[in-house]
Amino acid sequence: MPSTGLHGEYVLNENSINNNVTRISPGAYALGRIEGNTFYIAYVGRSDSDIKSRLKDHIGNYSYFKYDYFSTAKLAFDKECELYHDFGSSVSLDNKIHPDRPKNSNWECPRCTIFD
Numbered sequence: 001m002p003s004t005g006l007h008g009e010y011v012l013n014e015n016s017i018n019n020n021v022t023r024i025s026p027g028a029y030a031l032g033r034i035e036g037n038t039f040y041i042a043y044v045g046r047s048d049s050d051i052k053s054r055l056k057d058h059i060g061n062y063s064y065f066k067y068d069y070f071s072t073a074k075l076a077f078d079k080e081c082e083l084y085h086d087f088g089s090s091v092s093l094d095n096k097i098h099p100d101r102p103k104n105s106n107w108e109c110p111r112c113t114i115f116d
């Protein structure tokens, strides 16, 4: 398995998010479960403006999360795409579709040609 390069893992609940994700910032994250010493990624995502708020939307759906802040929404998008491709895309992730880009952006995936 490739490394995520993300912080964590942390339990996905309100207290844990508040304690570990302290900034309002764009960011990317991975959600999943732990078996033994291994974190299994089931879903990847990003927020263009507030990763902390976005993570809270997933409480109850997954057990653990990893995350990192990014200085811009574009960098968070790039990271989300890397995670999506590194960890199985829609074949093995719960993500049903490729990460989307904001309307009015011309961002391209760093790893595939879906937006070409």
Ligand SMILES: [Zn+2]
Binding pocket: 081, 085, 098, 109, 110, 111, 112, 113, 114
């Ligand atoms: Zn892609």
